[in-house]
Structure formats: C-alpha cells, structure tokens
Amino acid sequence: MTAAAPADDRGAREVGRRIRSLRTERGLSLSELARLAGVGKATLSGLENGVRNPRLETLYAITAQLGVPLTAVLSAPGEAPTVRGAAVGATLLEVFGDREATYELYRMWVSPGPAQLSPAHSGGVTEHVTVFSGVLRAGPADAPLTAGPGGYLRWTSDVPHTYAAVGEEEVHASLLLRYPRPSTLDS
Amino acid sequence: MTAAAPADDRGAREVGRRIRSLRTERGLSLSELARLAGVGKATLSGLENGVRNPRLETLYAITAQLGVPLTAVLSAPGEAPTVRGAAVGATLLEVFGDREATYELYRMWVSPGPAQLSPAHSGGVTEHVTVFSGVLRAGPADAPLTAGPGGYLRWTSDVPHTYAAVGEEEVHASLLLRYPRPSTLDS
DNA sequence: CCGTGCCGTTCCGTAAACGGAACGGTCGGA
DNA sequence: TCCGACCGTTCCGTTTACGGAACGGCACGG
Numbered sequence: 001m002t003a004a005a006p007a008d009d010r011g012a013r014e015v016g017r018r019i020r021s022l023r024t025e026r027g028l029s030l031s032e033l034a035r036l037a038g039v040g041k042a043t044l045s046g047l048e049n050g051v052r053n054p055r056l057e058t059l060y061a062i063t064a065q066l067g068v069p070l071t072a073v074l075s076a077p078g079e080a081p082t083v084r085g086a087a088v089g090a091t092l093l094e095v096f097g098d099r100e101a102t103y104e105l106y107r108m109w110v111s112p113g114p115a116q117l118s119p120a121h122s123g124g125v126t127e128h129v130t131v132f133s134g135v136l137r138a139g140p141a142d143a144p145l146t147a148g149p150g151g152y153l154r155w156t157s158d159v160p161h162t163y164a165a166v167g168e169e170e171v172h173a174s175l176l177l178r179y180p181r182p183s184t185l186d187s
Numbered sequence: 188m189t190a191a192a193p194a195d196d197r198g199a200r201e202v203g204r205r206i207r208s209l210r211t212e213r214g215l216s217l218s219e220l221a222r223l224a225g226v227g228k229a230t231l232s233g234l235e236n237g238v239r240n241p242r243l244e245t246l247y248a249i250t251a252q253l254g255v256p257l258t259a260v261l262s263a264p265g266e267a268p269t270v271r272g273a274a275v276g277a278t279l280l281e282v283f284g285d286r287e288a289t290y291e292l293y294r295m296w297v298s299p300g301p302a303q304l305s306p307a308h309s310g311g312v313t314e315h316v317t318v319f320s321g322v323l324r325a326g327p328a329d330a331p332l333t334a335g336p337g338g339y340l341r342w343t344s345d346v347p348h349t350y351a352a353v354g355e356e357e358v359h360a361s362l363l364l365r366y367p368r369p370s371t372l373d374s
Numbered sequence: 375c376c377g378t379g380c381c382g383t384t385c386c387g388t389a390a391a392c393g394g395a396a397c398g399g400t401c402g403g404a
Numbered sequence: 405t406c407c408g409a410c411c412g413t414t415c416c417g418t419t420t421a422c423g424g425a426a427c428g429g430c431a432c433g434g
Contacts, residue, residue, distance in 0.1 A: 012243060030412055040393035045413060052391060055421075056199060057240045071258040092259050094294060095205055096359075102208045103319055105361060107283075107292065122214060128337060130315050130363060132290055150315060150365075152339040172283070174292060174361060176317060178337075179212045217382055227423035232383060239421060242391080 013050035015059075018073045020048045022066045037065040087116040088163050090175060102179045108163075110136060110171040115164035117141060121157045124180040129153040134171030138163045200237035202246075205260045207235045209253045224252040274303040275350050277362060289366045295350075297323060297358040302351035304328065308344045311367040316340040321358030325350045 046052035233239035
C-alpha cells in the first residue's frame with residue numbers, strides 16, 4: 001500500500017511478463033493484439049508492465065486471442081504445493097462437483113520418514129487414494145491400510161488419519177476428497 | 188452494455204460457484220471469509236453470485252485464504268478435452284514420471300449410451316480408474332469390470348478395452364495411464 | 375415476546391481499470 | 405531529407421469493482 005505507482009501483488013508482474021512472451025512469440029505487436037482482443041492499447045500496455053491489476057474479463061479476452069487457457073498466464077498449476085506438512089505435499093489439480101458432492105482432486109507425494117497425522121474432517125468426507133509408486137500406509141490412525149504401486153485405498157476421514165511412506169522410496173499418489181452435498185440442494 | 192447487472196463472460200458465473208463451494212466445504216460464512224481475505228463482504232457476495240468481474244488481486248486474496256491455487260477456481264485446468272470419442276471425454280490434468288514409468292493423469296467422463304472401444308496400447312501399459320459418480324463398466328473387451336461411486340478399476344491395456352456407463356447417469360472418474368519406462372535409461 | 379447476534383444482500387461514495395486520443399521514437403520509401 | 409506508417413507509452417474522461425455501512429431475515433436466549 002502507500003507507495004504510489006507500482007502497486008502489485010508479486011503475481012501481477014509475472015502475469016504481464018508471460019503475456020508479453022506469448023505475444024512476441026507469435027510475432028504480434030502490442031497494438032495488434034489489443035485490437036484483436038478488443039481491449040485498449042493502454043490496458044494491454046499497463047498489464048504487460050505490471051502496473052495494472054486486470055479484471056478477469058480482460059484476461060479472458062487476451063488469453064483467448066492468444067489461444068491459450070487462462071491458467072497458462074497464471075502461476076503454473078503445479079506451482080503451489082498446498083503443503084500439508086513435513087512429510088506430505090499435495091497439489092490441487094481440479095475442483096468439480098455434481099448434485100451430490102463436491103470433489104477435490106490432488107496429486108500427492110509422501111517422503112520417507114515418520115508418519116504424518118491429519119486431523120479429522122467434518123462428517124461424511126471420504127478420501128480415495130491411488131498409489132502410483134512407492135508403498136503407502138495411510139488411513140484412520142488406529143487402523144491404517146497399505147497399498148503398493150497400482151493399489152487403491154479408501155476411508156472415511158471423519159477421524160484423525162495418517163500418511164506414511166513404507167520403505168525408502170518416495171510415494172506418489174492421487175488423492176480425491178469427496179465432500180457430500182456442500183449446499184442445501186438449492187434450485 | 189445495456190442493462191445493468193449481469194455483465195459476465197460465461198466464466199465468471201462458474202468461478203463464483205466454485206468459490207462458494209470451497210468456502211462452504213470449509214464451513215466458513217461469507218462474512219468470515221471476507222474478513223480473513225481482507226475484502227469487503229459486498230465484493231465476495233457479488234463475486235460468488237457472478238455479478239461482478241473481479242480483479243486479479245481480489246481473486247488472489249480469496250483463493251490464498253482458501254488455501255487453493257488461483258487456477259483451481261478458474262475454468263478447467265486443461266481446457267483441451269483430448270476427446271476420445273462420442274461417449275467418452277477426457278482432460279489431461281498432469282504428466283509426470285519417475286525412474287520406472289511415465290504417468291498421465293486424466294479426468295474422464297462417460298455419457299450413457301453404447302460402449303466405446305479403445306484399441307490396445309503397447310505392452311505393459313496399465314490403466315487405473317477411480318469412479319466418482321455413476322456406474323462404470325470398463326476393462327478388457329472380453330472381461331470388463333464394474334465399479335460404482337468410490338470404486339476402483341485396474342487393468343492391463345495391451346488388449347482392446349471398453350468404457351461404458353451403466354444406467355442413465357453420466358460417469359465421472361479419474362483415469363491414470365502408466366507407461367513403463369519408455370526407454371532403457373538412455374540419455 | 376422481544377432483544378441480540380450473525381447471516382447474506384443492497385446501497386453508496388471512492389479508487390482504479392478501462393478505451394480513445396495524443397505523444398515521442400524508429401523504420402522505410404519517395 | 406522529408407514524410408507517412410507503425411510502434412509502445414502516457415494522458416484523460418468514463419465505467420465499474422472496491423470497502424464500509426445499512427438493511428431484512430433467521431436462530432437463539434432471556
């Protein structure tokens with residue numbers, strides 16, 4: 001705050017740099033892209049230089065014209081590990097839902113070492129793990145399950161639960177969290 | 188232009204819905220999240236209802252407080268459906284690998300209707316499917332397996348294999364393809 | 375039965391992103 | 405050499421997202 005001009009979260013600058021890269025790669029001039037995307041040159045200029053805080057709509061217009069998904073100009077998907085602790089890391093890949101539940105799909109890795117404990121979630125939440133490599137021991141703290149490469153685990157996470165790598169190999173897995181019926185069945 | 192309120196690209200509405208899902212999952216009230224994220228209640232309310240066109244900075248503040256990457260609330264990460272055919276669609280979420288194999292993680296959906304056949308892959312490729320909703324019948328064409336919500340299927344895909352939704356509900360699932368060690372430690 | 379507290383929405387003045395126009399700088403052809 | 409076309413930046417009035425405060429609705433407790 002204060003200060004005057006620069007005014008940006010660390011992110012805005014990188015977004016601008018990425019857009020400029022994509023534009024020059026395609027041999028487009030700033031004026032040209034602005035016209036194609038239907039935004040002002042001032043807007044695009046300020047955006048690329050990181051001195052503006054674009055609206056979502058503006059980013060849509062520009063990335064669409066560049067032919068890349070919006071996510072391509074924002075911090076890379078794998079970039080933010082949503083770290084859960086010393087031994088376990090996870091990256092949220094996607095959120096989606098249907099009438100009955102909301103789902104969060106993570107990629108997860110567990111480093112060798114002591115088990116890590118996770119607190120209980122609210123009622124009805126289930127966890128689904130598919131192991132890609134390594135051997136994982138996970139589940140309710142009082143009755144963990146074990147799975148090797150290609151294995152699959154599933155438990156209800158309304159009690160404290162643990163994750164641990166068995167052996168010296170790091171474990172890679174996908175983790176699906178299922179939250180039943182987040183909203184009260186509106187509409 | 189015209190009118191006053193709606194004003195949105197198709198995306199804004201979905202972004203709002205996703206944020207609301209993430210918030211309610213965590214048992215947070217709108218007021219609470221607004222305070223934590225340092226944004227006005229009016230802002231968050233308008234955003235969730237899709238009547239505002241948020242600035243990037245605003246989205247950062249909110250998603251950071253929810254503990255998810257910015258990309259999680261924006262329209263599909265992969266955006267490129269890598270469609271496999273009439274009944275089956277899939278989006279590539281991530282590619283990664285280790286010493287032993289390369290993995291491709293997809294989210295997949297299967298529409299009700301006739302089964303769809305996929306040709307055999309080269310030797311040693313395995314497919315791992317976790318069903319989120321609906322009932323899926325899939326696997327080797329001569330011996331398919333069945334799984335409902337929360338179920339898990341796995342087969343070696345060096346023979347032709349099928350995917351089909353059982354019943355009238357669309358099937359949502361994650362699909363992991365495992366390609367063993369493409370080359371013999373060259374490079 | 376009526377406060378009290380919190381919920382989510384709406385109203386409103388302010389700050390800032392927006393598009394259009396003007397600006398200086400560089401290149402190429404007459 | 406001059407001139408026109410185009411570049412990217414800066415100026416400026418308009419539009420709109422922003423935060424704070426007020427509002428009605430609902431659940432609890434005295």
